Amino acid sequence: MSETILELKNLETRYGQIYALRGINIEVKKGEIVTLLGANGAGKSTTLKTISSLVPASEGTVKYFGEDITHSAPYSIVEKGLIHVPEGRMIFKELTVLENLELGSFTLKDNIERKKRINRVCELFPVLKERQKQMGGFLSGGEQQMLAIGRALMTEPKILMLDEPSMGLAPIIVQNIMDIIKQINSEGTTILLVEQNAKVALKLADRGYVLETGEIVMEGNADVLSTDESIVKAYLGE
Amino acid sequence: MTSWEIFLQQLFNGLLVGSFYGLVAIGYSMVYGIIKLLNFAHADIYMCGAFSGLIILGFLNPYVGNEWLGIIIALLLSMVLVGLLGVVIQRVAYRPMLKAPRLSILITALAVSMILYNTVLLMTQGQYKPFTTGLTHESFYIGALRMTETRMVLLLAALVLMFLLHMFITRTMYGKAMRAIALDRDTCQLMGVNVYMIIAITFFVGSALAAAAGIMAGVYYGTVHFFMGFLIGLKAFTAAVIGGIGIIPGAMLGGLLLGLLEAFGTQIPFIGSSWRDVFTFVFLILFLIFKPNGLLGRIESERM
Numbered sequence: 195m196s197e198t199i200l201e202l203k204n205l206e207t208r209y210g211q212i213y214a215l216r217g218i219n220i221e222v223k224k225g226e227i228v229t230l231l232g233a234n235g236a237g238k239s240t241t242l243k244t245i246s247s248l249v250p251a252s253e254g255t256v257k258y259f260g261e262d263i264t265h266s267a268p269y270s271i272v273e274k275g276l277i278h279v280p281e282g283r284m285i286f287k288e289l290t291v292l293e294n295l296e297l298g299s300f301t302l303k304d305n306i307e308r309k310k311r312i313n314r315v316c317e318l319f320p321v322l323k324e325r326q327k328q329m330g331g332f333l334s335g336g337e338q339q340m341l342a343i344g345r346a347l348m349t350e351p352k353i354l355m356l357d358e359p360s361m362g363l364a365p366i367i368v369q370n371i372m373d374i375i376k377q378i379n380s381e382g383t384t385i386l387l388v389e390q391n392a393k394v395a396l397k398l399a400d401r402g403y404v405l406e407t408g409e410i411v412m413e414g415n416a417d418v419l420s421t422d423e424s425i426v427k428a429y430l431g432e
Numbered sequence: 433m434t435s436w437e438i439f440l441q442q443l444f445n446g447l448l449v450g451s452f453y454g455l456v457a458i459g460y461s462m463v464y465g466i467i468k469l470l471n472f473a474h475a476d477i478y479m480c481g482a483f484s485g486l487i488i489l490g491f492l493n494p495y496v497g498n499e500w501l502g503i504i505i506a507l508l509l510s511m512v513l514v515g516l517l518g519v520v521i522q523r524v525a526y527r528p529m530l531k532a533p534r535l536s537i538l539i540t541a542l543a544v545s546m547i548l549y550n551t552v553l554l555m556t557q558g559q560y561k562p563f564t565t566g567l568t569h570e571s572f573y574i575g576a577l578r579m580t581e582t583r584m585v586l587l588l589a590a591l592v593l594m595f596l597l598h599m600f601i602t603r604t605m606y607g608k609a610m611r612a613i614a615l616d617r618d619t620c621q622l623m624g625v626n627v628y629m630i631i632a633i634t635f636f637v638g639s640a641l642a643a644a645a646g647i648m649a650g651v652y653y654g655t656v657h658f659f660m661g662f663l664i665g666l667k668a669f670t671a672a673v674i675g676g677i678g679i680i681p682g683a684m685l686g687g688l689l690l691g692l693l694e695a696f697g698t699q700i701p702f703i704g705s706s707w708r709d710v711f712t713f714v715f716l717i718l719f720l721i722f723k724p725n726g727l728l729g730r731i732e733s734e735r736m
Contacts, residue, residue, distance in 0.1 A: 248618055272624030284619040286612050297612050300605055301624040349624060 196224045199259055199384060200245070200276075200353055206253035207237075207244045214240040216408040217254060222353065227375070227385040229395040229416070231425075232405035238388040239281050241405070242355050246271055246278040258353075273301050275352035281361065281388075283342040287331030291322055294330050294341055298348030308348075315344040318374065336367035343374065347383075354378065355386040360394055372398050396420040437576040442695040448583055448652070450691015451590035455645035456668035457675070457683035458597060459638030465614035465678035466634050467530060472541040474642060475665020476548035477518055481643025482656040483552060484510040486563055499566040500585070507589075507647050511640035518639025519632050527628065552658040560657045563650035586648050593644055594684050597637065601680055610634055614678060663709070670716040676726025685727060690715070 200222040207215040215237045222228045230238045243249045245256050247268045256264045263271055286294050295315060299308050316323035319340040325333065333341060339359055346354055356375065360368040372394055379385050389395035396402060396416045404412040404425065412419065419425055456478050463471045488506040496502040525544050529537040571580050601607035609625045610633070621627055649664070650656045671690045675682025690712060697711040698704060719726065 246622060248621060267626070268621035269624045269626040272622065278622050280619060280622060284616060284622075286615050286619070288615055289608070289612060293608055293612075296605065297608055297620070297623050297625070300609055345623070 196226075198222070199224050200386070201257040202241070202245070202254065203257070204254035205241070205244060205251055205256065207240050207249055208252045209249075213408050215244065218403075218405070218408070218410050220403055220410070222384060222386055224384055225379070225382065226401060227379050227387060227399045229387045229389055229399035229402040230405060231389060231392045231395060231402055231419075233390070233428075235407070236405040237408040238405055239357055240408075242278050242280075242357050242386070242388060245355065246276065248278075269301070272349060275349065276355070277346040277349055277351035277353070278355045279342050279346045279357060279359070281357040283335075283338045285330040285333075285338050285341050285345065287329060289330055290327055291330055291333070291341060292326040294345050295322070295326075295348055298345035301349060311348050311350065315347050318347070318377070319344050336363050336370070339363065339367075339371055340374070343371075343378075347378065351383060353384045353386060355388070357388045358390060359387070360389060360391045368394055392425065393420075434576075438699065440575070440577045442699060443692070444577060444579070444583070444587075446692035446695030447688060448587045448590075448691070449694065450671075450688040451587060451594070452645045452649050452652075452664065452687070453668050453671045453690050454684045454687025455590060455593060455641045455648075456664055457671035457687045458594075458680060459642045460669055460672040461675070461677055461680055461683035462610070462634050462638045464672070465680070466610060466631055467526070467537075468534065469526065469537050469541060470669070471638075472538075472665070473521065473544035473548060474638070475661030475668070476545045476552075477514060477521075477639045477661075478642040478646040478649075478664060478668075479552060479656070479658060479661035480517060480548060481510050481514045481639075481646030482563070482650045482660060483556075483561075483646075484513055484643065485647035485650060486561060486656060489563075489565065493566070503565060503567075503647070503651065507644055510643045510647055514643035514646075515636040515640035518635040522632055522635040527631070549658050549661070556658055558658060560655045563654055563656050565651055567651070582651060586652055590645075590648060593641060597641065598681070598684075600637070606630065606633055667709075667712055670712055670719075672726075673716060673724075674719050674726055676729030679726065679728045682726055682728035689727075 198221050202218060202220040204217040204219065205215055206213070206217050218241065230241060232238050240249065244251050247266055251264050255262055258274060258276060263274065286297065295312050296308065299311055302308055321337055322341060322344055330338065330341060343359065359371050363371065368391070375385060375387065376398060387395055387399060396419055399416040401414065402416050402419045403410050412422070412425065456474065459474045460471060463469055463474070485506045488509050489502060492502045492506060496505065521544055525540050526537060529540050567582050569580050569582060571578050573579065601610060609620060609630050613620045613625065613627055613630055617627055667690060668687065671686035672683045673686070674689060675686030693715060694708050694712060698708050
């Protein structure tokens with residue numbers, strides 16, 4: 195078994211009086227693709243936001259390489275190599291594609307290294323190179339998702355957390371994005387993938403967790419989960 | 433004077449006064465863009481800039497032989513000092529209010545404004561202070577345009593500052609982060625941007641530019657007093673709205689445009705210069721009614 199690099203222990207998050215997470219435990223090991231499944235409002239996005247400190251955890255801990263990062267500032271979590279690609283892609287629509295990528299490497303001080311990374315991301319997503327002078331808002335949905343992932347890769351993350359990368363995209367584009375995620379993973383980046391599209395996610399992932407109203411109701415290897423009757427019924431629509 | 437000479441003269445006056453408005457408007461616009469605050473204290477920062485310039489100049493004058501050298505040193509020093517004042521105000525007064533409702537921080541800004549101008553009021557007993565520079569105001573002609581060395585340098589300095597700011601926000605990572613935070617603060621945090629640091633830098637730059645404008649106004653008008661920020665504050669705000677508040681090139685454009693409008697407005701028969709301010713605020717009202725997003729502002733559209 196390889197080393198656990200991200201560990202959530204009894205993590206609890208509240209919005210006012212409302213519990214979004216009710217003490218969840220998740221482990222991500224080096225090199226894995228782990229997926230978080232669940233319906234709208236199950237707490238998937240909140241989990242990622244809590245890890246990246248956009249929302250504060252009310253109880254429990256987030257450990258990254260054994261270090262407690264539960265209450266670290268969001269920017270310092272990025273500096274450690276944990277990147278969160280938010281739901282809805284959230285690219286900067288009124289900045290150019292190139293500026294979006296540059297901002298991805300904000301923590302980097304070295305401009306030559308920045309250029310190198312931009313070239314690497316452009317190799318992965320040739321369409322971004324073609325459109326680098328255009329405003330982010332002019333890209334199609336799929337291209338915006340590529341830009342969001344490319345921007346996150348600019349930090350050369352150790353863990354890439356993706357929140358619903360398939361949302362609102364045509365099936366063929368979804369497949370394209372999933373292939374790229376697979377490729378990023380095979381180059382050594384650990385992936386934590388939040389998805390509503392369980393079918394696509396389980397095909398890609400090594401392991402999965404199923405969230406329901408802030409609690410983990412099931413976990414296991416992806417191949418086991420994808421044959422589990424209740425999951426098939428609830429999320430795979432068969 | 434022929435009408436051509438009047439035109440040239442007013443064009444120059446308009447650009448010069450407009451560049452003061454622009455420099456102050458930039459601070460309003462940057463701060464509004466990044467934390468959605470109409471920083472009422474900004475006009476008082478401008479006034480503090482003028483006074484700090486005057487004080488520093490007073491210290492320097494016996495030692496520095498050349499008048500321009502003295503002013504340049506005083507300008508740069510004041511920009512740094514007042515820039516830091518802006519950062520301190522931001523840290524002490526605004527940062528604790530960032531998560532509070534918008535109205536609370538607005539009221540805080542009013543309070544900061546009162547503290548600043550009352551402090552200067554106490555220190556100066558409300559008197560007009562001569563801004564003595566030792567510069568000669570000899571005029572000469574460029575073609576039909578009557579000109580003094582001082583006014584030429586002032587316009588040039590203002591344009592240089594605007595150009596430097598433009599380079600800062602388009603070419604440096606900090607400038608890019610500043611624009612990105614204006615668009616989406618949360619996502620910036622996910623990029624590893626230390627949002628509080630960028631907000632502090634924004635206040636530094638905005639306050640430094642206002643200080644520069646304050647000193648330039650001191651040199652131009654020859655006197656300073658504790659309430660000098662009030663009117664120019666309103667006008668710079670107007671300029672920011674005309675250009676599209678939150679948009680930095682818009683603030684520069686709005687400032688220059690407003691300066692020109694005023695300069696030429698006073699030339700309209702029966703409307704003398706005493707109506708100049710009325711002119712400005714009529715424009716503000718017209719813009720707020722017909723083009724509230726300003727000249728460079730876009731109507732915000734959401735796309736999933």
